Amino acid sequence: MRKSLLKITSVVLGAAREFLARQGFVELLPVILAPVTDPLRHTTDRALVKAYGREWHLTRSMIFHKQAAVRLWPRIFSFSPNIRLEPAERGRTGRHLFEFVQLDLEMREASREQVMELGEQLLLFIFKQVEEECSQELAELGRSLPPLNPPFPRITYQQAQQEYGPEFEGPLSRAASTPIWVVDFPLQAREFYDREDPTRPGILLDMDLIYPQGFGEALSGGEREHQPERIRKRILAQGLSLRAYRPLLSLAEEGLPPSAGFGIGIERLVRFIAGVDHVREVRLFPRVPGEVSLL
Ligand code: ASN
Numbered sequence: 001m002r003k004s005l006l007k008i009t010s011v012v013l014g015a016a017r018e019f020l021a022r023q024g025f026v027e028l029l030p031v032i033l034a035p036v037t038d039p040l041r042h043t044t045d046r047a048l049v050k051a052y053g054r055e056w057h058l059t060r061s062m063i064f065h066k067q068a069a070v071r072l073w074p075r076i077f078s079f080s081p082n083i084r085l086e087p088a089e090r091g092r093t094g095r096h097l098f099e100f101v102q103l104d105l106e107m108r109e110a111s112r113e114q115v116m117e118l119g120e121q122l123l124l125f126i127f128k129q130v131e132e133e134c135s136q137e138l139a140e141l142g143r144s145l146p147p148l149n150p151p152f153p154r155i156t157y158q159q160a161q162q163e164y165g166p167e168f169e170g171p172l173s174r175a176a177s178t179p180i181w182v183v184d185f186p187l188q189a190r191e192f193y194d195r196e197d198p199t200r201p202g203i204l205l206d207m208d209l210i211y212p213q214g215f216g217e218a219l220s221g222g223e224r225e226h227q228p229e230r231i232r233k234r235i236l237a238q239g240l241s242l243r244a245y246r247p248l249l250s251l252a253e254e255g256l257p258p259s260a261g262f263g264i265g266i267e268r269l270v271r272f273i274a275g276v277d278h279v280r281e282v283r284l285f286p287r288v289p290g291e292v293s294l295l
Contacts, residue, residue: 001284004137008130009270009282013079015129016103019122025075025105031065032081036247038063039191039240045085058083061263063193064248066106067224070259077105079266088290094278095216097267099287106261112205112223115260116181119209119219120150122264123179130273143275146177146212154181157189169216176212183207192234195223207262215272221262228252 017027033049038061047058062080069076081101090096107115127148130138138144155163155172160182164171172180185204187196194206206222225231231252235245242249267279280286285295 001281001286002141004134004140005270005274005276005282006284007137008134008274009266011130011133012126012266012270012273015126016122018129019125020075020077020105023075023118025077026073028062028065028069028076028078030078030080031059031062033057034059034065036064036245037061039238040084041191041238043084043086047083047085060084061102062104063191063263064251066104066261067193067226067248067256067259068251070106070108070257071255074108075105077103080104080263086289091289091291094271095268096289097279097283097287098289100279101266102263103266104261104263106259108257108259110223110260112183112207112260115221115262116207117151119221119262119264120148120152123218124148124150126269127273138274141274141276143273145273149178152179152181152209154183156184157182157186158184169210170214173210173212173216174214176210178212179218180210180212181207182210187237190222192231192238192240193224195225196230196234205260209264211268211272213272213275215268217265218268218272219262219264221260223260224256224258226252226256226258 033056035056037057037059040060048055060082062078066076079101081099083099086096086098127145131145160168160172185206187202187204190204190206194204197203197205204222208220209218211218225234228249231249232242235242267282270282271279280288285293
């Protein structure tokens with residue numbers, strides 16, 4: 001890891017905290033062990049720890065904790081360490097670590113539109129701060145930041161597949177000159193907690209943001225299913241067991257407020273800002289799928 005990346009990462013974290021505090025967010029301490037975590041059906045290996053007569057998951061995302069936390073405070077965020085045991089081949093994509101940090105945030109009673117706008121303003125603020133405080137580091141890296149002009153363009157999942165093929169993320173990102181939103185994922189493409197649009201069955205009120213210049217996915221989020229009967233239906237539709245998600249269902253039966261939010265990967269954000277090839281360069285102690293490290 002280069003010194004310039006250490007400084008840029010630190011400025012990114014500080015800028016995000018400052019922006020979110022100004023918007024009325026409070027920071028939660030992260031959760032690392034959890035009885036229930038994000039299903040992430042496409043990353044199949046589970047990281048489990050045995051303690052006190054039960055198994056605990058190493059957190060894959062704080063999604064359910066975020067939904068629970070907005071009962072207490074309307075706007076929350078956390079720098080959440082996530083463990084996702086990706087296949088070893090993913091060590092070469094430049095975008096995967098099996099331990100990474102996402103800035104995971106959630107807003108009570110918010111719509112997808114509101115969190116998208118917040119995401120745009122957050123990126124703008126971070127970029128400004130990095131430009132002000134890291135001009136020397138950017139020069140050392142030979143990087144000039146691409147301009148950000150919100151609102152960013154949007155494309156639906158269906159349009160993205162038509163124009164760029166079923167695996168659209170890479171081609172779309174290489175063709176883009178500005179960050180671009182992908183919205184309206186179909187039900188089966190995502191996890192059960194993204195909210196189905198009540199007026200368009202089968203379509204979710206969710207989104208991804210894709211970086212330009214081939215840097216790929218930036219963030220992922222959406223509105224949430226919060227009613228117990230809807231959550232139950234969605235869990236079953238994905239062939240998952242109700243028993244595994246009992247803690248979430250119990251919370252929803254007590255009452256979860258509607259909410260929306262997203263998570264933005266810190267290492268990927270810094271990789272994009274710094275214009276480096278691999279997220280490994282953003283961590284002093286990177287955890288690259290398939291690789292062993294000494295420290
Ligand atoms: N953080 C994401 C979200 O808020 C979930 C994830 O990381 N899978 O939707």
